[in-house]
Amino acid sequence: MSSRPEQERRVLINDATLIDGTGKEPLRNTSIAIQGDRIVAIRKAGEIGSFAHAKTIDASGKTVMPGMVESHFHMFLDTEYATGAQSDIDIARPAQWMILSAVRACAMALKCGYTSVVGAGSGHNIDFWVKQAVDKGIFSGPRIIPSSREITSTGGYTDWAPSWWPKVEGLGLVADGPLETLKAARKVMKDGAQIVKIYPSGDGGFIGNYHQYFHDCRREREVMTFDEIDSLAKEVKRWDRLSMAHCRNSTAVRNCLAAGINIINHSSYLTDECWQLYKEKPPLAVCPALGFVWHLNHQDWGNPEYQKAAAYEEEYASCVENMQKLNKIGIRIVPGGDYGQSDIPHGLYAKDLELFVKDCNFSPLETISMATKNGSYLMRMEKEIGTLELGKKADILILEGDPLQDITILQDRTKISMVMKDGKVVASKGKTLSSDWDMLDEDNFELLKRIINPGERAMVSL
Ligand SMILES: [Zn+2]
Known part of the structure; x- marks a missing residue:
């Protein structure tokens, strides 16, 4: 078995249709050369x-695109433990289970x-x-931008x-007043x-009172004051980290934009x-998390009243309209749908892209850029990832x-023949490959070839 140093590992993806993530029209019959973890050439096939x-x-007849970014990810959540009673997140679900999830x-x-x-x-x-x-x-896992426990006020969401x-501090971290929000920000940033x-x-x-213990934290409520948000946002900036806010009402959006919060969620x-502030002080990105609300609207809650x-139906319609207008004024929008919540399991992530295309009327090409290029900006890694260009990871x-013909193919794991991260193949057709799986391993390479090009002879040139 041959063994070559990591930096010399070379892969050629031949004769693909390339969607590079920049928003440019796809390039047909294109080959991509990879050395180590980088793209070293993109040329016409041959x-x-x-x-x-x-x-x-051999990728003829196939589409190549950048790995996607899920911009609203709760890795610790899972549907097994999410019963709909949100207090279960902290009370019933042990941390040990959360790690496995x-x-x-x-x-x-x-x-x-x-x-x-x-x-x-x-x-x-x-x-x-x-x-x-x-x-x-x-x-083996994705690149992760780690988020904090969720900072709220006494009686606020989380x-x-x-x-x-007895006080259980799992997800929520309570802070009241600007001094406490500043301290809470320092605490979570200290923790990484x-x-x-x-x-x-x-x-x-x-x-209302639909939950047994947690009452009246309706979407209209101003859970944190401007001063609380402002003091936190400035401290996060001093540490050169990013702030992200759950904003289901306009007051929250206004306060967060004015305070310079980096990522606005929902913006419903x-x-x-708010529109004036979006133009004057644009955030780094807006993530509507459409998937969560869409699924809530398509579930039977067993209590119609x-x-x-x-x-949530009204909210969804209003949010969709806002995304269309925000896109027009050049605000960077990212998909990411809050998966892992009750009855909305992990794995449905690309549903958000379908909702952007079908409900927001974004083109499939720009939607793919939102999931790749825009996501890389949110991660502040736009020079490294997000598009398939010379020198990038x-x-x-x-x-x-072709996802431009049918964006829903991205929801079908069996249609994703290869997932490469940092030049290494990490998954194929709905199966992960172990972390030490390497393109230099001949057995595994042959296995991958059979998956991608069934019935064809391997084209390995050594
Ligand atoms: Zn969330």
């Missing part, structure tokens, strides 16, 4: 010349073609530790437990969070003042079929 010692993958969700992300994930709130600081394990090669219960997640608004599901309701009162998908 023009690469001699690329000695390269393993060649996180490892499984990371493997799922790779299988689905997501080579990068951005945390959007993390129980027990799990994002950070899972990232350490992936970076050390203990198991402070579910009644005050007479790159994204500091806050809850300036409530949510539709917490209307907007006033003229409650489902109607929660008004080889985070590459090979697809059976």
Whole structure:
């Protein structure tokens, strides 16, 4: 068995249709040469010349695109433990289980073609530790931008437990007043969070008294004051980290934009003042997390009165309209759908791309750029990943079929023939390959070739 140093590992993906993620029209009959973890050439098929010692993958009739970014990822959440009673997140679900869920969700992300994930709130600081394990090669997972526990106010979203219960600090971190929010930000950043997640608004599901212990944190409620948000946002900036906010009402959006919060989630309701601020102080990105609300609207809650009162159908329609307008004024929009919540399991991530195309009327090409290039900006890694260009990291998908004709093929794991991260193949057709799986391993390479080109003779040139 041959063995070549990591930096010399060479792969040639031959004769593909290339969607490079920049938004440019696809290039047909294109070959991509990879050396080590980088793209070293992109040319017309046959023009690469001699690329000695390269393993060649015949990708004719297939589409090649960048690995995707899931921009609202809760790796610690899973549907087994999410019963709909949100307090279960902290009370019933042990941290040990959350870690297992996180490892499984990371493997799922790779299988689905997501080579990068951005945390959007993390129980027990799990994002950070899972990232350490992936970076050390203990198991195979996506690139992770780790998020913090979720900062809220007393009685705000994620402070579910009644005050007479013993304090359980899993997901929510309570801070009241600007001094406490500043301290909470320092605390989570000290623990390794790159994204500091806050809850300036409530949510539709917490209307009235439908939950046994957690009352009246409806979406309209101003859970955090401007001063609380402002003091936190400035501290996060001083540490050169990123802030992310759950904003289901316009007051939250206004306060967060004015305070310079980097990532606005949802942005469902907007006033003229919000639109003005979007133009004057654009955030790094907006992530509507459409998947979560779409699924809520397509589930039977078993309580029609409650489902109607929660008004997620109205919210979805308003959010879709806002995304169309935000896109027009040049705000960077990213897909990422809050998967892992009750009855919305991990693995459905690419549903968000379908919703962008079918409901927001974005073109499939721009939607793919939102999931790749825009995601890389959110990760502040736009020079390294997000598009397939010379010198960039080889985070590459090979697809059976054309996602520009049918964006839903990205939801079908059996149509994702190859998921490459950092020049290494990490998953194929819905199966992950072990972390030490390497293109230099002849047996594994032959296996991959049979998966991608069934019935064809291997074209290995050594
Ligand atoms: Zn979320």
